[in-house]
Amino acid sequence: MILALFVACSHRDDLADLRARLQANVAQERPHVAALVLRLAHVKQELRGNLPGWESELRIAELANDELGLPPFTQEVPPGPSWQPSPASLLGIEPYVTRRGRELHDRAALQFLVDDTRARYAAGTAEVDVRLGELEAWLAKTRP
Amino acid sequence: MRAQLLVVALSVLAGCPDRSLSTVTPTQGGAVIKKIPVSADIDVLFVIDNSASTLDKQTVFAQNFPKFVQALDAFPTGRPNLHIGVIDTTVDIGAQGFSSGGGAGCPSPDPGDNGLLQNTARVPGCMPPNGRFITDIKTVGNTRQTNYSGTLDQVLSCIAQVGANGCGFEAQLEAMKRALDSSNTANAGFVRDGAYLAIIFLTDEDDASVKDASVFSLADANVGGHNDFRVQPLFAYNCDTPISNSAPGTYANCKPRTDSYLQDPAYYASFLSSVKDPAQLVVAVIAAPPPGLMTNDNPPQTASSATSVSTGALTLNNNTQQLALLPSCSATINGNPAVGRPGVRLASFLSSFGSRGRFYSVCQSDYSAALTDIGHTLFNAISPCLEGPVDPTDVDPNNPGTQLDCDVNDVTGANTTPQPIVRCPMQDATTPTPGGPRPCYWIDKNTTTCPSPDTGYELNIVRAQPPAPGTNVDVECAVATM
Numbered sequence: 001m002i003l004a005l006f007v008a009c010s011h012r013d014d015l016a017d018l019r020a021r022l023q024a025n026v027a028q029e030r031p032h033v034a035a036l037v038l039r040l041a042h043v044k045q046e047l048r049g050n051l052p053g054w055e056s057e058l059r060i061a062e063l064a065n066d067e068l069g070l071p072p073f074t075q076e077v078p079p080g081p082s083w084q085p086s087p088a089s090l091l092g093i094e095p096y097v098t099r100r101g102r103e104l105h106d107r108a109a110l111q112f113l114v115d116d117t118r119a120r121y122a123a124g125t126a127e128v129d130v131r132l133g134e135l136e137a138w139l140a141k142t143r144p
Numbered sequence: 145m146r147a148q149l150l151v152v153a154l155s156v157l158a159g160c161p162d163r164s165l166s167t168v169t170p171t172q173g174g175a176v177i178k179k180i181p182v183s184a185d186i187d188v189l190f191v192i193d194n195s196a197s198t199l200d201k202q203t204v205f206a207q208n209f210p211k212f213v214q215a216l217d218a219f220p221t222g223r224p225n226l227h228i229g230v231i232d233t234t235v236d237i238g239a240q241g242f243s244s245g246g247g248a249g250c251p252s253p254d255p256g257d258n259g260l261l262q263n264t265a266r267v268p269g270c271m272p273p274n275g276r277f278i279t280d281i282k283t284v285g286n287t288r289q290t291n292y293s294g295t296l297d298q299v300l301s302c303i304a305q306v307g308a309n310g311c312g313f314e315a316q317l318e319a320m321k322r323a324l325d326s327s328n329t330a331n332a333g334f335v336r337d338g339a340y341l342a343i344i345f346l347t348d349e350d351d352a353s354v355k356d357a358s359v360f361s362l363a364d365a366n367v368g369g370h371n372d373f374r375v376q377p378l379f380a381y382n383c384d385t386p387i388s389n390s391a392p393g394t395y396a397n398c399k400p401r402t403d404s405y406l407q408d409p410a411y412y413a414s415f416l417s418s419v420k421d422p423a424q425l426v427v428a429v430i431a432a433p434p435p436g437l438m439t440n441d442n443p444p445q446t447a448s449s450a451t452s453v454s455t456g457a458l459t460l461n462n463n464t465q466q467l468a469l470l471p472s473c474s475a476t477i478n479g480n481p482a483v484g485r486p487g488v489r490l491a492s493f494l495s496s497f498g499s500r501g502r503f504y505s506v507c508q509s510d511y512s513a514a515l516t517d518i519g520h521t522l523f524n525a526i527s528p529c530l531e532g533p534v535d536p537t538d539v540d541p542n543n544p545g546t547q548l549d550c551d552v553n554d555v556t557g558a559n560t561t562p563q564p565i566v567r568c569p570m571q572d573a574t575t576p577t578p579g580g581p582r583p584c585y586w587i588d589k590n591t592t593t594c595p596s597p598d599t600g601y602e603l604n605i606v607r608a609q610p611p612a613p614g615t616n617v618d619v620e621c622a623v624a625t626m
Contacts, residue, residue: 048462055370058460059312060244062196066308071480072197074460083479086199088266088305097268104269113269120268127246134245 018110022101022117026094029121033068033090036125039132040064044073046139057138064131067124090124093117175620176532179423179555180603182615184224184526185339186216191320193347194232194257194310200478202305204511205346205430209297209304211512215519220593222282224526226296229261229277229334230303231323233347234310239360242311250311257310259322261331263303270294270302277334278303312372313360316345317412317493318353324419335419338614342426342522343416348484348506350431350469351493352376352406359405368467377453377469379404381488392456392467394449398435400489409489413496426525427494428502428518430511432473432484434491437503442513445505447472453486473507482507500525529594530587530601535624545573545586548601549622552585556615565617568606582608585617 043061047054058073065073069089087096097117104110192202217223234250234257242250261276273279274291278299281289292299320343323331335341352375354360359367359374367374368389378387383395402408416425435451438444449472458468471483484506494501502521504514524531530548540547553562568576568584576586583605590602603619 044461050463054463055465056244058463059196059249061461063244063248063309066196066199069199072200072482074197075480077481080476080479083200084203086203086305087268088202088307089199093268100269109269112271116265117268130246 014107015105015110018107018114019101022097022110022114025114025118025121026097029125030094032121032125036064036068036090036128036132037070039136040068040070040128043132043135043139046143047135051139051142053138053142057135060131060135064128064135067128067131090121090128093120093124174623176530176534176623178531178619179421180528180617180619181338181340181424181526182554182605182611182617183338183613184219184221185336186224186342186522186526187227187335187339188229188342188344189320189323189334190228190230190304191316191323191343191345191347192230192232192304192306193314193316193349194234194306194308195312195314195349196308197482198308198348199305200480200482201346201348201506202308203478204509206301206305208510208512208515209300212515212519213295213297213300215516216522218519219523220527222286223280223288223296224522225282225339226280227277227334227336227339228280228296228300229323229331230263230300230306231259231261231319232257232306232310233314233316233319235259235315235318235322235353237311237313237315237354237360238357242313242360244309248309250313257319258328259319259324259331260328261323261334262306265302266305266307267302270298272303273299276330313352313354313375314347314349315353316347316351316490317409318351318407320345321353321412321415325415338616340424340426340522340526341416341420342518343428344518345429345431345490346506346511347429347431347487347490348482350376350380350434350485350487351409351489352380353412354405355407356405369465371465371468373455373465373467373469375406376485377455377488380406381453383453387455389467392454394452394454396435396452398453398488400492406489409493410496413493417496422497422500424525425497426500426502426518426521427497428504428514428521429487429490429494430504430506430514431487431490432471432507433503433505434472434486434488437491439505440502440514440517441504441508442517445473445507447486448474453488473505475505475507475509477507477509524598527594527598528603528605529598530603530619530621531598533623534599534601535622537624540567543567544570546588546601548587550585550587551620552603552605553618554583554611554615555618556612562618565605576606580606582606583611 062073069085069091071079085092236252236254236258237250263272265272279291283289364370381398382401383398433447435447454470458465469485472486474483538547539549552565555562565583565585568586569580571577589600591600594602
């Protein structure tokens, strides 16, 4: 009986620990994602006025925008209150994994969610960083 | 005793769950005809637009997958035997200059798209199927053999949100062809002989499948810029007046142009018919309605202009694209304003499939009704329900039950002789006489299984042993005279 209680409690602790790690990862990545959003906003401000070659660069900005999970790049109005970023995007990871972390009670699945979340943040932020770097370089070269 | 006989009859039926009648294609010379698969095998291919700004539509679509699965699970014989695959709308366009780096945009070559079934996990912590496509097959004892963990809608949602880093020259039809024409060896086994094939498109722009890649090398100044105007609509449509490459315009009576760079949509309809008997096809398009089309939504949706498509300047982040095909519908999707451009070519392609071709508007906040309707269309296609104006006259009043004037045959393969199935001698309206000839068929009025708008007539086959795999039951019934 004591053993069973011990196993149950340690399992619960395990899950709680994994959820805490998930939230810590999300909190750690939040400023990085926010910084990318700011850089994209700056690009959005600068990528105006029919600069030569803007059509190709706009497409790259759209890619960075969609990978971040913002409303469509060319959309002028803010999203409505019911808008949710895609769970397949960087901004969508946090709300999705927070909810999913609460739903999962299987240790292996939760561990996989923790590891997968970390990997997605790493790959996603690196990719958006490259695209924004390219855009920033192009703007620096092209701006009047 | 009667109850025992009923149990025996039902047991025989249950042992041979491959009742399948297919499609009663409306009247041919005074008869309605339907081909019903003995085994409910359905291969479903989702073709999902992965061009820019499609994430909101994909998100909503994925949220609605449970409705699609519910519709499949509501089949009287339970969930069909499924193969489900997902592709995106990006193909190798055979030209350079439209890639955005890192495999995004329109890279050439493009081994990661190009009709390849997508099985990448797109959502954190989700598990994709073990293989290029989802399999979910009923086995002995009513258990399911699957290649995924979790639920069907979860695994579908895991792989179907294909992202928005694809090509802006969406090639829905060419991608479909490349998925099914054996050019992708990794897709092998997806399409099964004898199975029904359902293709479901989700897109907010028209198909731009080209047959001549030199369209991508034309000077930008002559084709509306370095964008998709050259394929949507410049060389895509023939209208009452030619589409201008330099000035905005409004164009009426547009039809797919077949003498230019783009492939004729009829070519793809013909291709599909070579892959699968048209009686075993269901095709659904969720896209922006073109002028003149009433969608299959409830209520039906139409394009913003009933007669014409328009081109004009488009402001994109305070840059001006001088010419663009203007939207034909708009809606709020996932809380955001969204638009769709008219699917003229997609609607033309779809017209080849009669009542098994369904068009729904992409401009709606929820696709659950569309997905449910697609499920019902699939059920109607494979169900043992007779469709059309069947003559209700009882041609054999001495035999209890509903005795319609029908010919019923087992057909296995294209080159085999149909095997006639006789009418069951009936003990009462719903009980075949034990010891009668086998196989035999009987028909009852079952509005639960075959609700309106079906006729309510359900075909039942009693067999002594299961038929060969891939068998269809061909049914031909006399029509009512007016």
